Amino acid sequence: MEWLESAILQHSALQAVIVLSLIVAVGLGLGKIKICGITLGVTWVFFAGILAGHVGLSIDHQMLLYAESFGLVLFVYELGLKVDPGFFSSFRTGGVKLNVLGLTLVMLGTLLAVAMTLGFSIPMADMVGIIAGATTNTPSLGAAQQALQQIGLSANGAALSCAVTYPLGVVGVILAIIVARRLFVRPSDMKRAVSEETNQTYIAAFQVHNPAVYGKTVREAAELINHHFVISRLWRSGHVSIPTSDTELMEGDRLLVITTEHDAPALTILFGAQEKTDWNADDIDWDAIDSSLISKHIIVTRPEINGKKLGSLRLRNSYGINISRVLRSGVTLLATPELVLQIGDRLTVVGEAKAVENVEKVLGNTATALRDPNMAAIFIGLTLGLLLGSVPIAIPGVSTPVKLGLAGGPIVVGIIISRFGPRFGLVTYTTRSANLMLRGIGLSLYLACLGLDAGAHFLDTIMRSDGLIWISAGLAITFLPTLLMAYVAVRWAKVDFPTACGMLCGAMANPMALDYSNSTMECDAPSVGYATAYPLAMFSRVVVAQLLVLLFCIS
Structure with missing residues (x-):
């Protein structure tokens, strides 16, 4: 059995593929389990990676970085391709309102995180991970890690804090929707969506x-x-x-x-x-x-x-x-x-x-x-996205330029190519199944590597006082701004509740909460709200994560 031990435990290219494949397979298998009608889906890959890291599995560090980076880039680029044409068309009257509400939710969560950083002396290098976990936004975590590495700081704390806050980040949005529906949503707020579609x-x-x-x-x-x-x-x-x-x-x-x-x-x-x-x-x-x-x-x-x-x-x-x-x-x-x-x-x-x-x-x-996707267009887009992500953007008052990075550059190029590529003869079409598969492979690789890297110290982090503070801070960042913005959207902005739920799920990058909303409301309004608010909110979180690192972590 030495060959089996060597294939799983000794660092090599073969061993890295085997370990990551096992993590993804186990995670996706667990993702089919529903508890009270709710499933975490692909998020289980993250926890499977944490378990693997906790029991001592590891892969070569450079291979880990490569697989993690490639998975993130592939996921966000394909996501950008899928977002359009809804992204540009959303900036009409209704879309502008939903995007403003979504950006306000992003701002409220950011301000609350900054206040807790100052009030509870939580290092910003850890807080950016808490924000990413609380908002279930893995691209923002990737952007924060990139920014931390650029200024020579360790990104391990961000990965750990994201790992311990991610579960309640998923559940917190669903809880906020349930509480909002019982506290201040009227029957007329549910019916407006049907007449306004x-x-x-x-x-x-x-x-x-x-x-x-x-x-x-x-x-x-x-x-x-x-x-x-x-x-x-x-x-x-x-x-x-x-x-x-x-x-x-x-x-x-x-x-x-x-x-x-x-x-x-x-x-x-x-x-x-x-x-x-x-x-x-x-x-x-x-x-x-x-x-x-x-x-x-x-x-x-x-x-x-x-x-x-x-x-x-x-x-x-x-x-x-x-x-x-x-x-x-x-x-x-x-x-x-x-x-x-x-x-x-x-x-x-x-x-x-x-x-x-x-x-x-x-x-x-x-x-x-149409069965064979234009692979050349995909890799051209990835190249342009990475180049755009590497461009330094100077911001007044910030000593270090901001970069869109691995998470921001590819999604921007994906949206632009999907919208304008055909005008220049670039065939960007992929079937829905092909797009979902590429996105799934990318996200699964990223989550597996992220969990594997954080798993070695995961339980130790939860058991210490810092871990409990991180969990409490993450739940507050998830629940409080979401509940407040639900009230503002329905009672002040006069948005029907199903659409408001979609906007909240999109701004919090929470497809699991969207699945819950769709299953409890008999209309397509949650999906429409999600698609409208998600792109701009996610892009803003990627930029905000880097700004927080550059503003608070540079001495």
Whole structure:
């Protein structure tokens, strides 16, 4: 059995892979266990690493640093790719409010942490780890460790304090949501989310009875109101057709329009009357509506189409078809002429069978072409992210420049490449399963290394007085600001409670609490709030972690 002992205990490349694989496998297995309906998921990998370190397992230090760094970089970059297009579109009226609330939550937790640092004499080198654990934000821990190493200080204290505060960081947000719901949330605060979910596309039929649009073209009618819509079909005198922007509207025309539910009343005023038929049911057979037209989903797979505006393809005028909707990353978008197409977009095309077939040839619609991710784009993004993270940023009053580091640089580049890459012909598309796998591998590697490094001294830390202080401070940073901001969001900012819960989970980087919110509220509002607040809040925590180190740890 010497070979087995050598493979597990003697430092080598093989031994490092075996140990990390065992930690990840055990952790992910434990992550499937639910206690009172709550599971810590991938967080168990962190605790499996702590257990392995406590029983004496270790790997070569340089290999540990490499695996930890690579895992963190891969995780945050893929996260950045997945965040867009929601990140930029969130900075509209509702998104701005949620982001302001999320940043306020970040500020409150930071101020409370600084106050406890001064009041209880907790070193900031340890407090940044407490903050990371209390907010379940491993990228901020990575940024803090990078900053500590830059100024020549040990990062072990941050890892240990994060390890002991992480469990209550997960539970604390859920407790705050439960307490908030019982103390000051009214039934009306729960119902507003249902009526305010208006961003998804909405299909309605209208009849033209407004003399103001008689004889006007579709383009001229659209210029009368400041609302986006797409006319999918036009019925006139028993015949159906695909209208173009030059089609003139006549009295009695029936129009099938794709818009948003929020804009439907304005279109009713424009055209004259809205029909009562529900066109948004899932079981509608669109091909059976009329015999001459078909409706088909076509996937953009040709690289030549990537980054081009929908209007520039002139598909409607060339083939006599209409594109009513575009599905991207689970979000349904209106097919406006200014929409920039990306590889993987799924277009709903309406027209005659032969015309739709020709459009299919133009766009590609070869699903097999999407199975293999563009690996070159991934590594180009990683390289650019690491270079950006290495750029020193001078801040007035701070002697040492701030760097975005391993955690900040890649996520910023991931968001930017996902948004603007297609315009430069860069194919950034990956399937949802591929993105989740890469993120899972990266996060699992990072947590395994983090736990393994902290495990040797974990129990000793908990048993001493410092450990108890760390746990108490972490719970306070998690619970108090979250509960306060829940009250501010619901009672002062008038945000519905499900969306507020998503915002709180996003600002605290807590997907486990989001899973709890989704399971207890019958709407998608928590997920929307989470996606809106998460990117900016996480990026700010990465920067704040480095600023705290540079402001309080440099003598």
